Amino acid sequence: MHHPFNPVSMPLNEGAGMSRVLVLNASYEPLNITTWRRATVLMLKGKAESLEEDASQRLRHDTLLPTVIRLRQFVRVPYRELPLNRKNILLRDNNCCQYCGHIGDKLSIDHVFPRSRGGEDTWENVTTACLQCNVMKGNRTPQEANMPLRRNPYKPLSNMSFEATRQINSGKNKEWEKYVIGWGSNIA
Numbered sequence: 536m537h538h539p540f541n542p543v544s545m546p547l548n549e550g551a552g553m554s555r556v557l558v559l560n561a562s563y564e565p566l567n568i569t570t571w572r573r574a575t576v577l578m579l580k581g582k583a584e585s586l587e588e589d590a591s592q593r594l595r596h597d598t599l600l601p602t603v604i605r606l607r608q609f610v611r612v613p614y615r616e617l618p619l620n621r622k623n624i625l626l627r628d629n630n631c632c633q634y635c636g637h638i639g640d641k642l643s644i645d646h647v648f649p650r651s652r653g654g655e656d657t658w659e660n661v662t663t664a665c666l667q668c669n670v671m672k673g674n675r676t677p678q679e680a681n682m683p684l685r686r687n688p689y690k691p692l693s694n695m696s697f698e699a700t701r702q703i704n705s706g707k708n709k710e711w712e713k714y715v716i717g718w719g720s721n722i723a
Contacts, residue, residue, distance in 0.1 A: 554589065555702060556601050557711045561609040565715055567695050568702075574604045582607055587710040602708055617691055619658055626697045627689075628663035629704065634672070634682050637665040645669045647688060648676055658690035 556574035558566045575594060577583035583606050588599035617623060624644055631638045634645075645664035648654035651674055662684060664672065672680045691697065699715045702708040 554592065554600055554602070555698075555708065557587075557603045557699060557708065557714060558583070559586070559603065559605040559714060560612075561606050563605065563714065565695060565699065566606070566610065566612065568698050571600055574601050577606070578604060602710055603714060615693075617693060619656060619661070623691070623694075623697075624661055625663055626694075627658075627691050628686075629701065631663060631685075632665040632668055633662040633684050633686055633688075634664055634668040634677070636685060637668075641666045643669045645672060647684070649674045659688050662688045 554571045555568050556571055558569050558574065558577075560566050571594075574583065574585075578585060578601065583604040585599075585601040585603070586605050587601070587603035589602050590599060592600040594600055621644055625642060629638075630642060632642065642663055643666055645662050645668070646654040646656075647660050647662055650656075654660050668682065672682050677684050696715065699708075699711055703712050703715065
């Protein structure tokens with residue numbers, strides 16, 4: 536017996552699991568990441584269309600699980616500056632030393648151009664460094680210390696770009712890349 540899809544009553548562990556869906560504005564600008572349930576409701580109400588789907592997961596026999604949806608009407612989103620703080624720097628850099636690649640504990644924030652020499656607290660001048668690399672670099676630039684950065688620091692546009700980058704880098708939702716690249720994220 537075939538049961539019609541009901542996004543409200545379908546258990547989370549049935550069919551689609553805990554899949555995440557990238558939501559794009561009508562202009563294709565990434566807005567946020569939502570649950571497959573919320574994405575499906577938006578599609579059923581005619582407020583969004585599916586752009587990308589997971590061919591390995593079905594919501595019902597004729598409907599694949601969406602992984603990217605686009606809103607049919609443009610939504611104005613007020614710009615909010617992302618605070619420059621330790622948590623956001625570590626998120627941007629995937630909790631990884633940008634000099635040696637160390638992941639884990641004992642990470643610090645390094646000023647690429649040292650503060651003692653006039654370096655500022657800006658997104659483009661701070662990076663994640665393990666304690667060993669931070670001490671080794673000392674009061675020098677990466678060039679002077681012969682310690683090239685794996686990735687230049689940049690100003691992310693939103694917390695959403697952190698999560699999208701994390702999903703793409705983990706091997707999940709590779710199809711998001713074409714919608715997120717160039718929009719405040721650096722795919723490693």
